[in-house]
Amino acid sequence: MVDGWFLLDAMDGIHEEQLMLTKDFLDLSDYAHQKRRSPRKVWVTALIAAILALLLAACGYAVYRATMAHRELHPEDEKTYFFDGDEGTLNEGLHMDLNFGTCAMALHFDTEETGHVYGFRMTEGAPVDPAWSCGGTTLKELFVTYQPGGVRPEEQQRPLEQCLRDAGMTEAESEEWYYSLTFSSDTGLLRPAMRIEVLDGPRLHGIDLILGWPEGEARVVKEEQQGDIQILETVIEVQMKDGGTEKTLFLFRFDTRRQVLLSIAGAEELLDFPTLEAIAEHIELRETGFVYSLDHSGQNWSVHALAYG
Amino acid sequence: MEDAAIVDLYWQRSDLAISETDKKYGRYCHTIAYQICNDNEDAEECVNDTWFRAWNAMPTDRPSVLATFLGRITRNLAISLIRSKNRVKRGGGELPLALDELNDCIPSNLDVARSYEIKEFQQAVGSFVASLPETDQKIFVARYWYMTPVKEVAKRLSYSESKTKSILFRLRNQLRDRLKEEGLW
Numbered sequence: 001m002v003d004g005w006f007l008l009d010a011m012d013g014i015h016e017e018q019l020m021l022t023k024d025f026l027d028l029s030d031y032a033h034q035k036r037r038s039p040r041k042v043w044v045t046a047l048i049a050a051i052l053a054l055l056l057a058a059c060g061y062a063v064y065r066a067t068m069a070h071r072e073l074h075p076e077d078e079k080t081y082f083f084d085g086d087e088g089t090l091n092e093g094l095h096m097d098l099n100f101g102t103c104a105m106a107l108h109f110d111t112e113e114t115g116h117v118y119g120f121r122m123t124e125g126a127p128v129d130p131a132w133s134c135g136g137t138t139l140k141e142l143f144v145t146y147q148p149g150g151v152r153p154e155e156q157q158r159p160l161e162q163c164l165r166d167a168g169m170t171e172a173e174s175e176e177w178y179y180s181l182t183f184s185s186d187t188g189l190l191r192p193a194m195r196i197e198v199l200d201g202p203r204l205h206g207i208d209l210i211l212g213w214p215e216g217e218a219r220v221v222k223e224e225q226q227g228d229i230q231i232l233e234t235v236i237e238v239q240m241k242d243g244g245t246e247k248t249l250f251l252f253r254f255d256t257r258r259q260v261l262l263s264i265a266g267a268e269e270l271l272d273f274p275t276l277e278a279i280a281e282h283i284e285l286r287e288t289g290f291v292y293s294l295d296h297s298g299q300n301w302s303v304h305a306l307a308y309g
Numbered sequence: 310m311e312d313a314a315i316v317d318l319y320w321q322r323s324d325l326a327i328s329e330t331d332k333k334y335g336r337y338c339h340t341i342a343y344q345i346c347n348d349n350e351d352a353e354e355c356v357n358d359t360w361f362r363a364w365n366a367m368p369t370d371r372p373s374v375l376a377t378f379l380g381r382i383t384r385n386l387a388i389s390l391i392r393s394k395n396r397v398k399r400g401g402g403e404l405p406l407a408l409d410e411l412n413d414c415i416p417s418n419l420d421v422a423r424s425y426e427i428k429e430f431q432q433a434v435g436s437f438v439a440s441l442p443e444t445d446q447k448i449f450v451a452r453y454w455y456m457t458p459v460k461e462v463a464k465r466l467s468y469s470e471s472k473t474k475s476i477l478f479r480l481r482n483q484l485r486d487r488l489k490e491e492g493l494w
Contacts, residue, residue: 002415002425004408008388011453012381013431014438019377021443022450025465026457028337 198285199261221273228257233273251276260285312375319367326367327360334376338383344456345387347402355386362386384454403456410477411453414485416494429493437487441480448473449480 222233232252247268254261262283264276310329318326338359342352359382372378391404438446444466451457451465463473488494 002419004411004415005388005392006425006427006430007411007414007434008408008453009427010430010434012385013433013435014450014454015435016374016377018438018446018450019380019454020374022447022455023337023376023380025447026451026455026461027465028340028455 199263200259228255230254230256233276235268249273249276251280253280255285258285312372315375316367316371319364320371327364330360330363330375330379331356334379337376338379341380341383341455342387345384345402345404346391347404351390352387355383355390358386359383403458407453407456410481413478413481414488416485416489419494425493430488433488433491433493434484437484445476445480448476452477 220232220234222231224231230253232250232254234250234252235247236250237247249266249268249271251264251273252261253263262280262285264280266276310333315326315329315333318329335356338356339352342355343349346352346355359379362382363379370378388404438449441449448462448466451462452459459473459477460470462468463470466473468476485494
């Protein structure tokens with residue numbers, strides 16, 4: 001029968017050179033025995049962990065009570081629109097059951113209908129921890145930034161890492177980005193550990209944007225105004241189909257002067273807000289050479305929802 | 310003591326053979342067994358059985374690399390032990406995780422009526438691993454031969470855990486494709 005055991009046995013065909021190479025790599029000659037802990041040690045460790053957890057929980061609750069904010073925002077229009085991050089389009093009629101009680105930030109894009117699209121680049125290269133990347137939309141933005149004129153990898157049917165190299169990255173940089181995609185055991189797909197989106201005036205002209213979430217629990221961790229920048233940090237807990245939950249961190253930075261919204265989202269298990277903030281600090285937003293135009297005439301889009309899930 | 314000298318002790322049927330082997334490779338073999346069994350007593354049992362097997366094998370064998378010769382025996386003993394006791398899910402070691410991961414390499418449209426020769430697969434896996442870049446070799450072998458936790462592999466390479474998982478995922482896909490190319494699936 002062919003199964004995991006069969007392949008485990010097949011690993012016995014690995015040559016001695018590779019076994020010795022890996023033995024040295026794992027430092028196995030000096031590898032310590034994994035000794036059993038004594039029951040007393042285990043008990044003491046558990047007790048310390050429990051006390052620490054209790055203290056942290058108490059502090060956390062106090063901080064939560066003191067700083068968390070909840071908003072009650074009510075749509076003035078019955079229509080809601082779902083922003084599809086992958087397609088970069090607004091779709092009508094989806095997420096009609098959006099829970100507006102948990103929406104946290106309302107933005108108004110008061111810009112011209114036609115204008116230059118914003119892109120971004122990292123000012124100091126990628127962060128040291130490579131467990132982050134961008135979604136498809138973001139990669140396009142990256143290409144735009146690296147190579148004005150545009151590269152469309154999905155149309156050219158070329159490997160992603162090749163497109164990144166063509167767009168100006170070194171081989172090491174492109175591999176770093178490529179490998180920073182995280183494997184999701186739930187979906188069996190590679191997905192970015194972090195997603196960066198840039199939404200700008202030309203694309204969202206005249207729209208009141210409400211940042212919210214379609215389901216699950218959410219809490220606002222931080223709301224702040226730094227000069228022209230409006231900052232919002234939220235944690236969203238979404239119920240998964242398998243019954244489990246997944247927490248996602250969102251950092252929004254809205255530049256009120258330039259009318260550009262930067263959104264960075266990532267899995268809580270991999271990232272934290274200080275990391276997201278550090279990344280945001282290194283992101284430079286700038287106008288690209290692309291001009292975008294969206295005709296809103298004849299439509300009453302007074303309320304739109306940017307629904308992440 | 311040099312490996313050749315230890316092997317000579319076996320050939321001379323000297324009692325020192327086992328104590329010298331234990332001194333030099335006891336920890337190495339124990340680690341291999343422990344990663345699979347996730348139990349100290351079972352790991353010790355596997356190591357003792359390894360010395361017994363080595364004693365029976367030499368002579369007539371004269372292994373060129375004693376470490377891997379012993380390591381292979383230990384690994385096979387540990388896998389057989391867990392398999393015979395049907396204790397895969399118990400203990401939470403690396404074995405059940407590695408088994409799940411290796412299922413990725415098996416195509417969904419597998420011909421269940423066909424018989425598969427393990428030796429052909431062993432050869433294919435050997436040449437596949439040898440063809441990989443050095444870092445990928447280390448990651449793959451550490452995970453699927455030594456059963457090292459992903460976290461530990463990532464730490465040694467100063468990679469994040471997610472990056473290491475991604476690399477392993479791609480390597481498993483490459484292996485599946487290679488086995489297909491060679492007509493083994």
